[in-house]
Amino acid sequence: MMPAAQADTSTYAVELTGCTKQFPTPGGETYVAVRDINLKVEPGRFVSIVGPTGSGKSTILNMAAGLLDPSSGGVKSFGQPVSGVNRRASYMFQQDPLLPWKTVIDNVSLGLTMAGVSKAEAHAESRRWLEKVGLKNFADRYPHQLSGGMRKRTAIAQAWIVNPDILLMDEPFSALDVQTRQIMENELLQLWQESGKAVVFITHDLDEAIALSDEVVILGAGPGSTVVGSYTIDIPRPRDLLDIRDDPKFVTLHREIWGRLKIEVSKTYETALAEEGEVA
Amino acid sequence: MTLLGSRKNGPSAAQDGSVARRRPRGGEMSALAMRSTQLLLTVAVLGAWELSARAGIVDEFFFPLPSDIFQTVWVWVSSGFVFPHLWVTMQEAILAFLVGAAVGLLLGFVLARVRFLERLLDPFLQMFNALPRVVLAPIFLLWFGLGIWSKVAFGFTLVFFIVFFNTLEGVKSVDRVLVDNARMLGASEKQLLRHVFIPSALTWIFSSLHISVGFAITGAVVGEYLGASAGVGYAIAQAQGVFDTKGVFAGMFILMIVVLIIDLLVNRLERHLLRWRPVRSS
Numbered sequence: 001m002m003p004a005a006q007a008d009t010s011t012y013a014v015e016l017t018g019c020t021k022q023f024p025t026p027g028g029e030t031y032v033a034v035r036d037i038n039l040k041v042e043p044g045r046f047v048s049i050v051g052p053t054g055s056g057k058s059t060i061l062n063m064a065a066g067l068l069d070p071s072s073g074g075v076k077s078f079g080q081p082v083s084g085v086n087r088r089a090s091y092m093f094q095q096d097p098l099l100p101w102k103t104v105i106d107n108v109s110l111g112l113t114m115a116g117v118s119k120a121e122a123h124a125e126s127r128r129w130l131e132k133v134g135l136k137n138f139a140d141r142y143p144h145q146l147s148g149g150m151r152k153r154t155a156i157a158q159a160w161i162v163n164p165d166i167l168l169m170d171e172p173f174s175a176l177d178v179q180t181r182q183i184m185e186n187e188l189l190q191l192w193q194e195s196g197k198a199v200v201f202i203t204h205d206l207d208e209a210i211a212l213s214d215e216v217v218i219l220g221a222g223p224g225s226t227v228v229g230s231y232t233i234d235i236p237r238p239r240d241l242l243d244i245r246d247d248p249k250f251v252t253l254h255r256e257i258w259g260r261l262k263i264e265v266s267k268t269y270e271t272a273l274a275e276e277g278e279v280a
Numbered sequence: 281m282t283l284l285g286s287r288k289n290g291p292s293a294a295q296d297g298s299v300a301r302r303r304p305r306g307g308e309m310s311a312l313a314m315r316s317t318q319l320l321l322t323v324a325v326l327g328a329w330e331l332s333a334r335a336g337i338v339d340e341f342f343f344p345l346p347s348d349i350f351q352t353v354w355v356w357v358s359s360g361f362v363f364p365h366l367w368v369t370m371q372e373a374i375l376a377f378l379v380g381a382a383v384g385l386l387l388g389f390v391l392a393r394v395r396f397l398e399r400l401l402d403p404f405l406q407m408f409n410a411l412p413r414v415v416l417a418p419i420f421l422l423w424f425g426l427g428i429w430s431k432v433a434f435g436f437t438l439v440f441f442i443v444f445f446n447t448l449e450g451v452k453s454v455d456r457v458l459v460d461n462a463r464m465l466g467a468s469e470k471q472l473l474r475h476v477f478i479p480s481a482l483t484w485i486f487s488s489l490h491i492s493v494g495f496a497i498t499g500a501v502v503g504e505y506l507g508a509s510a511g512v513g514y515a516i517a518q519a520q521g522v523f524d525t526k527g528v529f530a531g532m533f534i535l536m537i538v539v540l541i542i543d544l545l546v547n548r549l550e551r552h553l554l555r556w557r558p559v560r561s562s
Contacts, residue, residue: 067460085463097461101479101556110475111465144558162465 011079013088013166013198014041014064019073021059032224033059037073039217039227041198043165048201048209050261051219052268057202058094060219061168064200065091077166089166090159094174097155098143104154105130105139111162129157133187149180153187160191167192167199174203185212186241193238206261210235210253211244218260221267229260344526352530362534368511370538372428372500376435377493384440385485388447389477398448409441414502421507431508435499442492443485450484451477483557486550493546497539 016039022032034056041047051057062068063075066086075082077089090111098107105126106113112122130136133153143151152172159167173181189212192199203209209216210233218229235249244250309317326346333340356362391398417434424430454477462476504513512531519527 065464067463085466087466089464091461091464093457093461095455095457097457099458099462099475099479101482102475103556110462114462114466114468114471114475142556144556158461158465 011043012040012076013043013045013078014039014200015076016040016060016063016070017074017076019060019063019070019075021056021063021068022071033222034219035224035226037063037226039064041166041200043078043198044196045215046192046199046201046213047215047217048203048213049217049219050203050206050209050257051225052221052261052265053204054222054268055219055225055264056222057204057219058170061091061170061200061202064166065089065168067091086166088164089168090162090164092155092159092167092169092172094171096143096151098151098158100143103140103142104135104146107143107154108157108161110158115162125161126157129161130154132191133157148176149184152176152180152184156184156188156191160195165197167197169199169201171203173208174205182241188212189239189241206254206258207245210250210257211239211241216257218257218264221264221271225264228264229257231257341523342525344529348526349529349533352526353533356530356534362512362515362531365510365512365515366534366538368428369497369500369504369513369535372431372503372511373435373493373496375428375432376499377439377496379432380436380439380496381443381492383436384443385447388444388481389451389473392448392451392477405441405444408437409445413437413499417503417506420503426507426509431500431503431511434503435496438495438499439492442488442495446484446488447481450481453484454480483554486554489546489550490543493542494539497535497542501535 016037019037019039020032020035022030025031037060039047039049039060049057049060059068063070064077064082064086066075066082066084066089077086098104099110102110105123108126108129109119109122112125113119117125127136127139130139133156135150135153135157138146138150143154146154155172173184176184185208201209201212206216213233216231216233217227218231219225220228231253233253235244235247235253329338329343330346332338333343333345391401413434416437417430420430420433424433458476458480459472462472467475500511501513501516504511505517508514508517512535516528516531519525519531
C-alpha cells in the first residue's frame with residue numbers, strides 16, 4: 001500500500017507552519033526551543049523526526065498534539081486549526097502512561113469509556129485489542145505486574161483503540177531492551193500497514209527512523225533548532241525489520257542522512273563541551 | 281566513612297540489596313513465637329508493676345495496681361457505665377472526621393487545580409496551621425457550648441489541615457504524563473478528576489487517614505476534658521476530680537483499645553482501595 005497515491009495534498013494530517021516555541025527560563029530570559037518549524041505529514045504516511053539531544057523533538061510533537069501552543073506560527077490538523085488537544089490524534093509517550101490503579105483492560109478501555117461507550121462494549125473491544133497485542137490472558141492484571149514490553153503493548157492498545165487518524169509517538173521504545181524493541185517495531189509496522197494512519201515518530205536512533213519511515217526529517221542542533229533536511233525513504237514495503245540493516249538501499253540512505261545528522265550531533269557536542277568549560 | 285559511621289548507617293543503607301534480604305533471616309522468628317514473646321513481655325511488665333506496687337516500691341495512689349485497673353475497666357464495661365460516654369466521644373470524633381476530611385478534600389482539590397486561589401490563600405492557611413490548636417478549645421467552648429459541637433469544631437481544625445495539605449500535595453504531584461495521556465484520550469476536566477487525580481491523591485490521603493482519625497479522637501477527648509457533660513474525656517476528668525487514678529487509667533485503656541480497633545478497620549479499607557499498588561518486598 002502506497003499512501004502517497006491516496007493523499008489529498010490540500011489537507012495534511014499534521015501541518016506546522018512557521019512554528020516557534022520559546023519558554024521563559026527561571027533566570028527571567030527566554031529559551032527558544034524550536035524556531036520556524038515547517039512540517040507537513042500526509043494522511044497515512046509514516047514520518048520520523050530525528051535530531052540530536054535537546055533539539056526540541058518533543059516540543060514539536062507536543063505542538064502537533066495541542067498539548068503546547070506555539071509562541072508563533074500555526075498548527076493545523078486535517079485543515080482545522082488545532083486549539084486544545086488534537087482530537088484526531090493519539091499520543092504514545094516515552095514514559096509509562098498507564099494508570100497504575102486500573103487493570104490492563106480498564107487502561108485499554110480508557111479512551112472509549114471517556115467517550116461515553118458502555119463498559120461492556122468497551123471491554124469487548126479492549127479484549128479484541130489485547131488479543132491483537134498478545135495480552136489477552138493479562139486483562140485483569142495491574143500495570144506493575146507486567147514487564148516493560150507488556151506495558152508498551154498495553155499502551156499501544158490504549159492509543160489505537162480510539163481509532164485516531166494520527167499517531168504521535170515520542171521515542172516510545174527507547175526504554176526497552178534491544179530485542180524487545182525490534183519485536184515492538186515489527187508489531188508497530190504490521191499494525192500501521194493495515195491502518196492508513198499518519199504517524200509522527202520521534203527518535204534519536206537513525207537506524208530505527210529509516211527502517212520504519214516513509215520520510216525522515218532531520219532537526220538541527222538546539223537551542224532554537226529548525227528542520228535542516230528531509231529525506232524520502234523509498235525502501236519497498238512490507239519491510240523485514242530484522243534484516244533491513246543489510247539492505248543496500250538502507251545502507252546508502254543511512255550514509256547520506258548520517259552525513260547530515262553528524263554535523264548537528266557534533267555541534268551539539270561542542271556546545272555542551274563549551275558550556276562545561278564555562279562552568280569550570 | 282569511619283567504621284562507626286558506616287555501622288550507624290547500616291539499617292537504612294541496607295534497605296535494598298541482597299545483604300538486607302538475607303540478614304533478618306538469622307534473627308527471624310515465626311509469627312507464633314513472636315506473639316508468645318510479646319505476651320511474655322506484657323506479663324513481665326504488668327507483673328513487675330503489680331508486684332512493686334503491692335510491695336510499696338511504687339505509690340499505689342499514682343500507679344494503681346494493674347489488677348485494680350482491669351477490674352475498673354470490667355466494672356465500667358459490665359455495668360454499661362462507659363458506653364454512653366464512648367458513644368458521645370465517637371459521635372464527636374466521627375463528625376469531626378467527616379466534616380474535616382470533606383472540607384479538606386474539597387479545598388485541597390480546588391486549590392491544587394486553581395493556581396490563583398492557592399497563591400492567594402497559602403499564607404492564611406500556613407498561619408492557621410501554625411496555631412497550636414489546643415488554644416482554640418476555650419473559644420470553641422464559648423462559641424458552641426458544652427455540647428458535642430465545640431468538640432466537633434475542635435476536632436475539625438485538627439483533621440482539616442492534615443487532609444487538606446495531603447490532598448493538595450497528592451494532586452499536585454500527579455505524574456504529568458498520566459494527565460497528558462488521559463487528556464489525549466479525550467478526558468474532560470471531570471473525567472481527569474475521577475480517573476487520574478482522585479485515585480492518585482488517594483495514596484496521600486490514606487497515608488494521612490491514620491493520623492487524622494487519631495486526631496479526630498484526640499480532639500474529641502481533649503475537648504471533653506476541658507469542659508463537657510459527657511464523653512470518655514469527661515469520665516476521665518471526673519475520675520481525676522475525685523483522685524480516682526484507677527478510673528483515669530481505665531479510661532485510657534478503653535480509649536486505646538477503641539482506637540486500635542478503628543485503626544485496624546482503616547487498614548482493611550486502605551488495603552482494599554489501594555490493592556493496585558505493588559506489594560512491598562519487606
